[in-house]
Amino acid sequence: MKRLARVLFGGRFWALALKELRQIRRDRRLTISLIVPPTLQVLLFGFALDSDVRNLQLGIVDESRTPESRELIAALTQNRTFQLAGSYTTPAVLGEELGAGRLDIGVVVPYDYARLRTRGRPATVQVLLNAANANTAQIAQGYVEGAVASLNQDMLASRPPPVALRTAFLYNPGLVNAWYIVTGVFGTLIILNGSLVAAATMIREKERGTVEQLLMTPASALEVVTAKLVPLFILLMAMVGMVLVIARLVFGVPFRGSGALVLLACACCVLTGIGLGTFVSTLARSANQTQLISFFINPPLAMLSGGLTPIEAMPKWVQPLTLFNPIAHFAQIARSVLVKGAGLEVVYPNLLALLALASLFVGISAWRFRRQLS
Amino acid sequence: MQRILAQARKELTQLVRDRLALGLALVLPVILIGLLGTAISLTVTDIPIVIQDLDQTPLSRQYADAFRQSLTFRVVTLTPATSPETMLNKGRVRAAVIIPEHFARDIRRGRGAEAQVLVDATDGNTARLIRGNASLLTRAFAQDVGPPLPGGMIETATRLWFNPGRVPRKFYGPGFLVLALSIFPTVLATLAMSREGEQQTILQVYVSSISAHEFLLGKILAGLAVGLVQCLLGVILMLTAFDLRFVGDPTPFVVGSVLFVFCMAAFATLVGAAIPNQAAAVQAVGLGAFLLAFLLSGLIFPIENIPDALRWISYLVQARYYVLVVRDAFLQGGGWPAVWWAVLAIGAIGLLFYTLAWRSMRRMQVKA
Numbered sequence: 001m002k003r004l005a006r007v008l009f010g011g012r013f014w015a016l017a018l019k020e021l022r023q024i025r026r027d028r029r030l031t032i033s034l035i036v037p038p039t040l041q042v043l044l045f046g047f048a049l050d051s052d053v054r055n056l057q058l059g060i061v062d063e064s065r066t067p068e069s070r071e072l073i074a075a076l077t078q079n080r081t082f083q084l085a086g087s088y089t090t091p092a093v094l095g096e097e098l099g100a101g102r103l104d105i106g107v108v109v110p111y112d113y114a115r116l117r118t119r120g121r122p123a124t125v126q127v128l129l130n131a132a133n134a135n136t137a138q139i140a141q142g143y144v145e146g147a148v149a150s151l152n153q154d155m156l157a158s159r160p161p162p163v164a165l166r167t168a169f170l171y172n173p174g175l176v177n178a179w180y181i182v183t184g185v186f187g188t189l190i191i192l193n194g195s196l197v198a199a200a201t202m203i204r205e206k207e208r209g210t211v212e213q214l215l216m217t218p219a220s221a222l223e224v225v226t227a228k229l230v231p232l233f234i235l236l237m238a239m240v241g242m243v244l245v246i247a248r249l250v251f252g253v254p255f256r257g258s259g260a261l262v263l264l265a266c267a268c269c270v271l272t273g274i275g276l277g278t279f280v281s282t283l284a285r286s287a288n289q290t291q292l293i294s295f296f297i298n299p300p301l302a303m304l305s306g307g308l309t310p311i312e313a314m315p316k317w318v319q320p321l322t323l324f325n326p327i328a329h330f331a332q333i334a335r336s337v338l339v340k341g342a343g344l345e346v347v348y349p350n351l352l353a354l355l356a357l358a359s360l361f362v363g364i365s366a367w368r369f370r371r372q373l374s
Numbered sequence: 375m376q377r378i379l380a381q382a383r384k385e386l387t388q389l390v391r392d393r394l395a396l397g398l399a400l401v402l403p404v405i406l407i408g409l410l411g412t413a414i415s416l417t418v419t420d421i422p423i424v425i426q427d428l429d430q431t432p433l434s435r436q437y438a439d440a441f442r443q444s445l446t447f448r449v450v451t452l453t454p455a456t457s458p459e460t461m462l463n464k465g466r467v468r469a470a471v472i473i474p475e476h477f478a479r480d481i482r483r484g485r486g487a488e489a490q491v492l493v494d495a496t497d498g499n500t501a502r503l504i505r506g507n508a509s510l511l512t513r514a515f516a517q518d519v520g521p522p523l524p525g526g527m528i529e530t531a532t533r534l535w536f537n538p539g540r541v542p543r544k545f546y547g548p549g550f551l552v553l554a555l556s557i558f559p560t561v562l563a564t565l566a567m568s569r570e571g572e573q574q575t576i577l578q579v580y581v582s583s584i585s586a587h588e589f590l591l592g593k594i595l596a597g598l599a600v601g602l603v604q605c606l607l608g609v610i611l612m613l614t615a616f617d618l619r620f621v622g623d624p625t626p627f628v629v630g631s632v633l634f635v636f637c638m639a640a641f642a643t644l645v646g647a648a649i650p651n652q653a654a655a656v657q658a659v660g661l662g663a664f665l666l667a668f669l670l671s672g673l674i675f676p677i678e679n680i681p682d683a684l685r686w687i688s689y690l691v692q693a694r695y696y697v698l699v700v701r702d703a704f705l706q707g708g709g710w711p712a713v714w715w716a717v718l719a720i721g722a723i724g725l726l727f728y729t730l731a732w733r734s735m736r737r738m739q740v741k742a
Contacts, residue, residue: 123527132705168490
């Protein structure tokens with residue numbers, strides 16, 4: 001403890017930290033790469049990734065041509081899920097359009113639709129659904145059946161249904177998808193940019209051979225490593241603040257829970273990112289190699305985090321793997337605290353896991369870096 | 375022609391000598407497609423829910439059983455001391471179904487009972503799925519217990535085309551094939567090109583008798599060979615692990631694949647020629663090939679949902695067209711009438727990249 005205090009407040013540490021800060025400040029590319037890519041990425045992801053199902057192209061074959069059939073078509077097209085793309089004369093033409101991808105859904109109303117209904121016999125409407133996209137198909141099917149059920153209910157105006165279900169959407173009643181994506185991508189941004197920047201500054205000493213100079217200074221290995229980490233940490237926390245501002249102002253993510261808790265999680269995440277980057281830089285011999293290694297580590301890390309698609313939808317054997325993914329824990333914390341307003345008593349398992357991962361990565365990388373120094 | 379082939383052979387020899395790069399080039403795409411193609415899905419099954427039955431009658435239990443039997447939901451027991459709201463808050467469950475008191479009595483008296491479902495809407499898509507499925511279950515239950523309905527009801531007969539089992543991996547697998555083909559051949563070709571600039575071997579090219587067209591075509595031909603091998607591996611994966619078949623005419627897919635790999639190789643030589651630094655060039659590819667293909671090609675999320683201000687960019691992203699061609703070949707089988715324009719668009723973008731690469735190379739001079 002005493003040793004750590006001496007390391008942190010000794011004059012040598014400040015001198016080294018100041019050297020790092022100046023080096024980072026002079027490196028214009030590094031500063032730009034800390035501001036521009038995260039901003040662009042959070043905006044792009046937040047705006048471009050939206051799983052909402054709307055404006056599906058609906059094709060109709062109306063063989064009945066009666067007020068009743070037109071009522072059904074109106075019921076289907078009055079919400080923004082379906083958009084009437086065209087009417088066709090035969091089901092065969094409808095099928096061709098569906099196969100060519102110009103339609104997402106086709107509805108065939110039989111010629112005896114109105115007659116059957118007035119005679120009090122069930123009328124069957126055929127629904128053809130392009131199910132290539134399983135998710136869209138499932139939601140679209142739900143909408144069609146809901147619309148038909150409400151038409152049926154209208155017929156029995158006097159009689160309420162025996163059981164009705166009332167749905168209440170909690171935490172995000174407007175179903176704004178950006179809240180989910182932005183909170184999910186946040187951790188990815190911290191880890192990816194953190195590891196890139198850390199790897200870049202670490203590998204530079206190695207490439208230019210200035211590690212020799214570091215060895216000649218009277219500073220201990222511990223001082224060198226912490227002096228490298230602290231300025232990076234401060235810079236990355238500034239980036240975190242910027243992303244938080246974008247999330248609040250541009251996407252309107254509600255900040256329901258404690259801000260301190262989120263910042264604590266961000267700090268852990270930043271440390272994990274720095275640790276990961278340093279680790280990669282000790283593996284590689286040149287900047288090229290670090291770039292390549294990160295290029296192959298990062299996409300799976302980002303995709304298997306539950307940041308963009310729910311973890312529960314992944315196969316059973318993949319789900320336990322996400323326990324070792326810092327991005328997954330961070331996304332869980334960010335969503336619980338920011339959107340659901342949960343406190344420490346809810347997110348402590350994730351926070352502990354994040355802390356463990358952060359100390360693991362920083363520990364390993366500091367150890368490897370020290371070994372390289374000596 | 376001879377010089378083009380010689381250039382291509384030199385590139386391939388260089389790649390084969392680098393065992394690690396070659397191994398990675400062949401193994402990584404397969405791993406990426408296999409892992410992400412099966413792991414990524416938006417459709418949650420087995421959603422944990424909790425049921426609070428305040429009525430405790432046979433009828434209310436029958437209603438709860440409807441949720442238990444469904445494959446979409448997994449009912450978690452509600453411990454006596456906790457409320458459904460705290461379970462939702464803690465993230466243990468995604469939804470809570472609350473059956474009110476007098477549920478059974480209201481149904482018997484024909485007054486209409488009303489159950490409630492509280493949905494954790496943090497993830498809007500899952501929330502929509504939960505609402506759809508819960509309503510479906512409730513309607514089926516209502517038909518079972520309610521009085522027989524009068525005639526004249528509308529019934530739907532739904533046919534699911536192209537993917538009747540609604541298997542997510544049949545949709546995402548071909549998408550990640552496109553992503554893998556956007557990344558790996560491109561990174562390799564970019565490295566091969568920017569290495570010439572970085573190690574100054576480009577000077578040897580400049581002083582030789584090879585022309586800019588021959589040099590570029592040689593590079594692209596080598597990239598094409600590598601990319602097509604990766605494409606073939608990807609297709610084998612589609613046919614085995616992803617359970618897909620070529621439906622209909624495969625020629626648009628073959629032509630589209632060759633053009634797409636050409637397009638990516640041309641893009642790679644363009645980037646490699648413009649940035650004579652391997653690390654920076656790979657970063658540019660990461661942005662241009664990976665991020666754009668991932669975000670703006672309709673890989674996971676529909677393009678139609680992107681705001682107009684951003685959507686126009688997607689028309690310039692070759693992966694967007696290739697996704698259409700691949701999904702059509704494996705799922706819809708529309709053939710040439712459906713995708714001719716997409717194949718054409720890939721070719722046009724490839725030609726554009728080639729022209730740009732040629733313009734930056736044509737003088738065969740060291741840049742001042």
